[in-house]
Amino acid sequence: MADVSLRKVVKRYDDVEAVRGIDLDIADHEFIVLVGPSGCGKSTTLRMIAGLEDISDGDIMIGGDVVNDVPPKDRDIAMVFQNYALYPHMTVAENMSFGLRLKHYPKAEIKSRVTEAARLLDITDLIDRKPKQLSGGQRQRVAMGRAIVRNPKVFLFDEPLSNLDAKLRVQMRIEIKKVHQKVRTTTVYVTHDQVEAMTLADRVVVMNKGRIEQIGTPNELYHKPATRFVAGFIGSPAMNFVPCRLEDVGGKLNIRLTDRISFPLPPERAAHYNALPRNDQLQLGIRPEHIAESHAHLDPGVETFDTMLDVTEPMGMETLVYFNLNGTPVCGRVNPNAGAKDGAPMRLAMDLNNMHLLNEATGLVL
Amino acid sequence: MSTLAIDKAGPRRKVKYGSMSRDRAWALRWSYFFLALFAIFFLTPPLYMVITSLKSSAEISAATNPWWVFHPTLSNYLELLTSNQFLRFFWNSSIVSLVVVILTMLISVPAAFALARMRFWGSPTLATGVFLTYLIPDSLLFIPLFKMFALIQDLTGITLLNRWYVLLFVYPTLTVPFCTWIMIGYFASIPKELDEAAIIDGASWLQTLTRIFIPVALPGLIAATIFAFTVSWAQFLYPLVFTTSIDQLVLPVGITTTLIKGDVFNWGQIMTGALLGAAPPLIIYAFLMDYYIAGLTAGATKG
Numbered sequence: 001m002a003d004v005s006l007r008k009v010v011k012r013y014d015d016v017e018a019v020r021g022i023d024l025d026i027a028d029h030e031f032i033v034l035v036g037p038s039g040c041g042k043s044t045t046l047r048m049i050a051g052l053e054d055i056s057d058g059d060i061m062i063g064g065d066v067v068n069d070v071p072p073k074d075r076d077i078a079m080v081f082q083n084y085a086l087y088p089h090m091t092v093a094e095n096m097s098f099g100l101r102l103k104h105y106p107k108a109e110i111k112s113r114v115t116e117a118a119r120l121l122d123i124t125d126l127i128d129r130k131p132k133q134l135s136g137g138q139r140q141r142v143a144m145g146r147a148i149v150r151n152p153k154v155f156l157f158d159e160p161l162s163n164l165d166a167k168l169r170v171q172m173r174i175e176i177k178k179v180h181q182k183v184r185t186t187t188v189y190v191t192h193d194q195v196e197a198m199t200l201a202d203r204v205v206v207m208n209k210g211r212i213e214q215i216g217t218p219n220e221l222y223h224k225p226a227t228r229f230v231a232g233f234i235g236s237p238a239m240n241f242v243p244c245r246l247e248d249v250g251g252k253l254n255i256r257l258t259d260r261i262s263f264p265l266p267p268e269r270a271a272h273y274n275a276l277p278r279n280d281q282l283q284l285g286i287r288p289e290h291i292a293e294s295h296a297h298l299d300p301g302v303e304t305f306d307t308m309l310d311v312t313e314p315m316g317m318e319t320l321v322y323f324n325l326n327g328t329p330v331c332g333r334v335n336p337n338a339g340a341k342d343g344a345p346m347r348l349a350m351d352l353n354n355m356h357l358l359n360e361a362t363g364l365v366l
Numbered sequence: 367m368s369t370l371a372i373d374k375a376g377p378r379r380k381v382k383y384g385s386m387s388r389d390r391a392w393a394l395r396w397s398y399f400f401l402a403l404f405a406i407f408f409l410t411p412p413l414y415m416v417i418t419s420l421k422s423s424a425e426i427s428a429a430t431n432p433w434w435v436f437h438p439t440l441s442n443y444l445e446l447l448t449s450n451q452f453l454r455f456f457w458n459s460s461i462v463s464l465v466v467v468i469l470t471m472l473i474s475v476p477a478a479f480a481l482a483r484m485r486f487w488g489s490p491t492l493a494t495g496v497f498l499t500y501l502i503p504d505s506l507l508f509i510p511l512f513k514m515f516a517l518i519q520d521l522t523g524i525t526l527l528n529r530w531y532v533l534l535f536v537y538p539t540l541t542v543p544f545c546t547w548i549m550i551g552y553f554a555s556i557p558k559e560l561d562e563a564a565i566i567d568g569a570s571w572l573q574t575l576t577r578i579f580i581p582v583a584l585p586g587l588i589a590a591t592i593f594a595f596t597v598s599w600a601q602f603l604y605p606l607v608f609t610t611s612i613d614q615l616v617l618p619v620g621i622t623t624t625l626i627k628g629d630v631f632n633w634g635q636i637m638t639g640a641l642l643g644a645a646p647p648l649i650i651y652a653f654l655m656d657y658y659i660a661g662l663t664a665g666a667t668k669g
Contacts, residue, residue, distance in 0.1 A: 052562050073568035085559035089581040098577075099567035146567075 552586030
């Protein structure tokens, strides 16, 4: 077990910078998820920690030691790959014990470690099978088993669930979380799926274009995104962004969305935004769940408006409604019994207590 | 609810253009026709060889039906198999082929692994270069090679010409490039993550090759082995040029030089010798055919 630190780590391929100087401290026992769109440098970062890619600049430390020039086998890490990378000619037990056999561990210890890991992952019955006789989920367990038996300082997961179908993915997600609760090994997990990131991580690292956009707990990222990218990336359906302007109406701070719609800000929000210049190009960031159907007893800070729905999507437990605000498509989540219909007018309520205000030019959340 | 008008006769079908099964039947008929044609074309010569090998010299030269054996005899077989000369050829061929196969594998497998996996400066060019050397015909190479061995003899006094073991140096020029090429293709089809997993598990490059790549690429390895064996076993030009003494000859050259005396062809024994010589590759093919095909079609489809 160990902590992992990245200091100004850069990865260059010829002229292209895939990773542009990132700093990251991962505590012992922590489960960190690197998340971002494809090409954001998350896999490259993981592979640099593994030692499969050279570092162009900066330092990587595992357990306090700089490992820049340490070969992968001496870093005491284990990695789980997207396509499992099981050795096809070996049985499950042989796959799991390969690393230990290379290091000439005593036979008895190898056996006990493999048995223990197989029990933990519930694959005891499969131990003598070859990989091609296993299903995708079982292969994934074996790949994890191969990592666990080594008892490494750090686990590295490279999109391990991407090849599984949606249902199995949810199941394996829970399995991975359970395994981590038991073995408590420091884990770095790469995924492009924000749901996976939110559900697994102690802390999530959102990456974009080779840089870290924000590091935080899942709740921090969801409720206090630092940038427009994080705000839009975390959460599904994605946060709405509507161009807006601040204005003073009768001594109160208002937010103007369209010619007809202008809402007074709740006092706490108004105090927060009061110092901002009034005519800046701003964007209102509001999540779909904070736009719901209007009803008789609205909380303070919740403002109603009338709109014409374009499309509705009944999801069962809720209905997603899509409409336009000044040409910007906006999504809301209403009660399935609220009577939302395609092309029909509807009165909706926006909860401004949960709003965000973004600077359109910088993309920063204000 | 709208009602659907149901046509009692069912929907009309256009049967004019035939069905899948009819197309398939025609395809099969043509396949069988051409397969039969090929089989006749390629199996007639061996059949003729078998027939001739069972005849005495007198019957071969007699004006009887050449496709029928009237007085079958095994004398050709007995004579060859008890002739020290023929057994010597057989032995020379066996030892040369065996050693060449081993040498080829020892060179081309690590070479292919390095070219396919250990990305280094110039490796793609080198891989192409290896294949290009295979394209140079042996009929172009044998004179310079001969000169080379003669020069070695002049400079060092080591005699290689007219010794069967000179072939151990010559044959790999034919087998190594092609086998390396086959193995590069096969190794390249192994997912990159497999060697990365091995490296993280603590394997060295050599361990990755011997414990992961060779077992996984076994069909390709067998294909390459069969190729190397066939080439060494059937090679004619090089042994004809590089060896001349009777006791240094390999089978193909031995048969043609000792069983053809001037314009006298000992047909019965020539056919018998050729048949016996064809036996080892045939036996090896029969055992390893499945692997061979799997090896040649590696990477053709996603596995």
